[in-house]
Amino acid sequence: MKRLLAVLTLVLGVGAHADGFKIGLGGYCPVGFVKAGKSVFGDPKFASEYEGTTFYNSSADAKKMFDKDPASFVGAIKYKGFCATGLAMSKKLESDPSIFSRIDGSIYFFSSKEAKTMFDKDPKKFIGQANAEWAKLQ
Structure with a gap:
């Protein structure tokens, strides 16, 4: 069941609970990315709510x-x-x-392994360009 939920949230991007809350990071544990530099599936029994989004943590x-x-x-x-x-x-x-890179405490996600490979060849360039584009979207 956990595997099915993870697959569905990955396919749908940000999933949703029956009550309408969003599931952040496709069900992956945010602590795993930041503290361990690993993508670890979270568990709904260790859920946390933040700004209208539910995040699944991997442990208590x-x-x-x-x-x-x-x-x-x-x-x-x-x-x-x-x-x-x-x-x-x-x-x-x-x-x-x-698929992500951790640089100076920040986590950057990618749509494919190829996108990550491109980014990793010149992260400063891609971060600068992405920051400029992101500012336009805000």
């Missing part, structure tokens, strides 16, 4: 860390999870949370 400890300072975890995710390479090319693309 991860939930405790997230709940203590959710803004720092959500704030580390750049461009609200859209593909960093896509933004640098003026395209707002959904990303796959299992």
Whole structure:
């Protein structure tokens, strides 16, 4: 069941509960990205709510860390999870949370392995371009 939920939320981008709340990061644990640099599926039994979005944490400890300072975890995710390479090319693309780079405490997601490979060749260039595009969208 957990696997099905994860697949559905990845396919749909940001999933939704029956009560209308959004599921952030495709069901992946935000603490895993920021603290461990790993994409780890969260568990609904360790759910946390922040700004109208539900985030699934991978453990009780991860939930405790997230709940203590959710803004720092959500704030580390750049461009609200859209593909960093896509933004640098003026395209707002959904990303796959299992494909990411962690640079200076920030998490950048990508729509494909190819997009990540492009980004990783010159992160400063892509971050600069993506930041400029993101500013236009705000």
